[in-house]
Amino acid sequence: MSNDVTIAEICVAACSDIYRESGELLAHAVGIVPSIGARLAKLTHSPDIILSDGEAFMMSEASPLGKPASAGGVIEGWAPFRRIFDIVATGRRQSIMGASQIDQYGNQNISLIGDWDKPKRQLIGVRGAPGNTANHRVDYWIARHSARLFVPSVDMVSGVGNDRAKAAGLKHHHLGVIITNLAVLDYDEDGRVKVLSVHPGVDPQEVTDNTGFPLDASNAPETRLPTDEELRLIREVIDPRAVRNREVPAPQPVG
Amino acid sequence: MPDKRLELSDAVASIKSGMTIGIGGWGSRRKPMAFVRELLRTDVKDLTVVSLGGPDVGLLVAAGKVKKLIYGFVTLDSIPLDPLFTAARERGELELQEYDEGMFVTGLRAGAARLSFLPTLAGIGSDVLPANKHLKTVKSPYSDDEYVAVPAIRMDVALIHVNRADAAGNVQFLGPDPYFDDLYAMAADRTFVSTEKIVPTENLLDEGSYHTLMLSRMYVTGVIETPRGAHFTTCEPDYGRDEVFQKHYAASAKDPAAWDAFTAEFLAGDEAAFHAAVERFHAEKEKANV
Numbered sequence: 001m002s003n004d005v006t007i008a009e010i011c012v013a014a015c016s017d018i019y020r021e022s023g024e025l026l027a028h029a030v031g032i033v034p035s036i037g038a039r040l041a042k043l044t045h046s047p048d049i050i051l052s053d054g055e056a057f058m059m060s061e062a063s064p065l066g067k068p069a070s071a072g073g074v075i076e077g078w079a080p081f082r083r084i085f086d087i088v089a090t091g092r093r094q095s096i097m098g099a100s101q102i103d104q105y106g107n108q109n110i111s112l113i114g115d116w117d118k119p120k121r122q123l124i125g126v127r128g129a130p131g132n133t134a135n136h137r138v139d140y141w142i143a144r145h146s147a148r149l150f151v152p153s154v155d156m157v158s159g160v161g162n163d164r165a166k167a168a169g170l171k172h173h174h175l176g177v178i179i180t181n182l183a184v185l186d187y188d189e190d191g192r193v194k195v196l197s198v199h200p201g202v203d204p205q206e207v208t209d210n211t212g213f214p215l216d217a218s219n220a221p222e223t224r225l226p227t228d229e230e231l232r233l234i235r236e237v238i239d240p241r242a243v244r245n246r247e248v249p250a251p252q253p254v255g
Numbered sequence: 256m257p258d259k260r261l262e263l264s265d266a267v268a269s270i271k272s273g274m275t276i277g278i279g280g281w282g283s284r285r286k287p288m289a290f291v292r293e294l295l296r297t298d299v300k301d302l303t304v305v306s307l308g309g310p311d312v313g314l315l316v317a318a319g320k321v322k323k324l325i326y327g328f329v330t331l332d333s334i335p336l337d338p339l340f341t342a343a344r345e346r347g348e349l350e351l352q353e354y355d356e357g358m359f360v361t362g363l364r365a366g367a368a369r370l371s372f373l374p375t376l377a378g379i380g381s382d383v384l385p386a387n388k389h390l391k392t393v394k395s396p397y398s399d400d401e402y403v404a405v406p407a408i409r410m411d412v413a414l415i416h417v418n419r420a421d422a423a424g425n426v427q428f429l430g431p432d433p434y435f436d437d438l439y440a441m442a443a444d445r446t447f448v449s450t451e452k453i454v455p456t457e458n459l460l461d462e463g464s465y466h467t468l469m470l471s472r473m474y475v476t477g478v479i480e481t482p483r484g485a486h487f488t489t490c491e492p493d494y495g496r497d498e499v500f501q502k503h504y505a506a507s508a509k510d511p512a513a514w515d516a517f518t519a520e521f522l523a524g525d526e527a528a529f530h531a532a533v534e535r536f537h538a539e540k541e542k543a544n545v
Contacts, residue, residue, distance in 0.1 A: 055431055055432070056431035056432040057431065068431075069431075080431065080432035080433060080434070081281060081356075081432060081434060081435070082360070082433070082434075082435065085356070085357045085360055088357060088377075089357075089376070111353065111382075112344075116382075116386045117347055118345070118346075118347030119344060119345055119347075120345070121341075121345065122336070122340070122341040122344035122345055123336070124328050124329075124330055124335055124336065125326065125327060125328035125329065125330075125353055126327075126328075126353060126354075126355050126381065126382075126383055127327065127328050127355070127356055128355060128356045128357060128377075129355070129381070130355040130357075130358070130377050130378045130379075130380075130381035130383050131355045131356065131357035131358065131375070131376070131377030131378070133380075133381075134376040134377055134378070134379055134380065134381075135376060135377070156382045156386065157380070157381050157382040158381060158382070158383075159381075160379070160380035160381050164380040164381070165380050167380070168379050168380035168401075169399070169400075169401065170376070170379055170380055171400075172376070173380075
C-alpha cells in the first residue's frame with residue numbers, strides 16, 4: 001500500500017502529528033491538507049481536539065471537507081468570530097496557517113509584497129496572524145516550498161517569529177513546525193529554522209536549493225509515511241474525492 | 256415606541272464628506288450593500304471607512320470616496336482578494352490603518368465603552384506597530400508585560416444590514432454569526448440599519464429565539480427595509496452569497512473597460528434597477544447554459 005502514497009498524504013500525516021499533545025482545544029487549520037490533518041488527528045490519536053467548520057461552529061464530528069456545518073457533521077459548540085478572539089486570548093487554540101513569506105526565524109508575512117507605503121502586491125492583510133502568534137501555538141503549511149517564499153527577511157511581519165517574540169517578551173509565543181511539500185521544518189534552540197525531516201523521494205539538496213536562507217538538509221531523516229489505517233481514513237472517510245492531491249504539486253523528479 | 260422607518264436616500268443624505276463611517280459584516284458576509292450602493296450615488300468623498308472589509312471597501316475605494324481606511328483585511332472570502340481595493344492600495348493612494356483582526360475588535364470595544372484605548376497582546380512583535388505610526392504600547396501597572404494600546408475606534412455613522420428589525424430599531428440576526436455589528440453601533444454616534452424585513456415587535460421571536468436579538472433600538476437612528484440589501488454578499492439564512500455574480504464583479508474589477516461596463520450595467524440606477532439588472536444577468540447566464 002505504501003508505494004503509492006502521495007506527497008499530500010505524507011503532509012496530511014505530518015499535520016495530524018501537530019495535535020498529538022494538544023488535548024482539548026480548538027484546532028484551526030487553513031488549507032486543504034491541514035484541514036484533513038486535523039480531522040485525521042481527531043479520528044486517530046487526538047479524539048479530544050475540537051474541530052471548526054470554518055464558519056461559526058465547533059464540531060464533534062467534522063462537516064464534509066470544505067463545507068460548513070449546514071452541510072453535515074455534529075455541532076458541539078458555537079464560536080462566532082467574537083468568541084474566536086476570546087478563545088485566542090485564553091490560549092485554547094492552535095492554528096495551522098499559510099504564508100506568503102517566511103524568514104529564518106519563522107517571521108511570517110501574509111500582508112503585502114514590497115513597501116508598506118506603496119506595495120508591489122497587496123495581499124490579504126495581516127488578518128489574525130499577530131494575535132495568533134502572540135497567544136498560542138502556530139504552525140505553517142506551505143504547499144510550494146520555494147526560495148521566493150523562504151526569504152532572508154519578510155516584507156511585513158504578520159506572524160511573529162522567534163527572534164521578535166523573544167525581544168518583545170511574548171510569553172505565550174510558540175511556533176511549532178513548518179510543513180512543506182518537500183520537508184518538515186522546526187526551529188533550533190536559537191529559534192532558527194532547521195530541517196526536522198525530508199519527505200521520502202525528495203532529494204535533500206532540493207530543500208536547500210529552494211530555501212532563500214541557509215538550510216542544511218543533508219543529515220535529516222525521512223518524514224514518516226502514513227500508516228495503512230491513516231491512509232484508509234484519508235482516502236475513504238475524510239477526502240474520498242482526493243482534493244488533497246490538487247493542493248500539492250508533485251516534487252521535481254529526484255536525481 | 257418610536258417609528259424610525261425612513262428611506263435609504265434619507266439615511267445616506269445625512270452622511271457628509273469627511274465623516275468616519277463604519278460598515279458592519281465581515282469580508283463578503285452580510286454587508287450593508289444597499290447602503291454602499293446608495294453612497295455610490297452621492298457626491299460624498301474623503302470618508303474614513305472602518306471595516307472588516309469585503310466588496311464594500313472595493314466599491315467605495317474605486318469610486319474615489321475613501322480617504323482613509325481602518326481595516327483588518329479586505330477579502331471576498333471565496334475569492335481571496337478584492338481587485339478594486341488591491342489596485343488602489345498598490346497605487347499608494349490610501350491612508351491606512353491596517354490592524355490585526357483582534358486588534359480591530361479591541362478598538363471597537365474601546366470605542367463602544369468610551370475609553371481612549373484598550374490593551375491587547377495582538378500586534379506585539381509584529382510590523383503592525385511600525386506600519387501604524389500612531390500606535391503606542393502601554394506597560395502593565397501590575398507586571399512587566401507590555402501591551403498594544405489600541406486607540407478607540409469611534410464613528411460618526413455605522414451602517415449594518417440584518418435579517419429582521421422592528422420599526423423602532425430592535426435588531427435580529429438569524430444567521431450563524433452576528434459578526435461585530437452591535438459593536439459598530441455602540442461605537443458610533445448614529446447607526447442606520449437596513450433589514451431584509453421590518454416586522455411588528457411582537458413577531459420578532461417568530462423566526463428565532465431571544466438569543467438572536469442582537470441590538471437594542473437605543474443604539475439605532477433609522478431603519479430601512481431593503482430586501483436583498485446584502486446582495487451579493489451572504490445574508491444567511493435568507494440567502495447565501497451570489498457566487499456567480501461575485502465572480503463577475505471580481506473579473507470585471509480587474510480590467511478598466513470591463514469595470515466601466517459593469518458600472519454602467521449595475522450601478523448607474525437606483526436600488527430597484529440594480530436588482531433588476533442582477534436578475535437580467537442571471538437570466539442571460541441561464542440562457543447561455545441551456
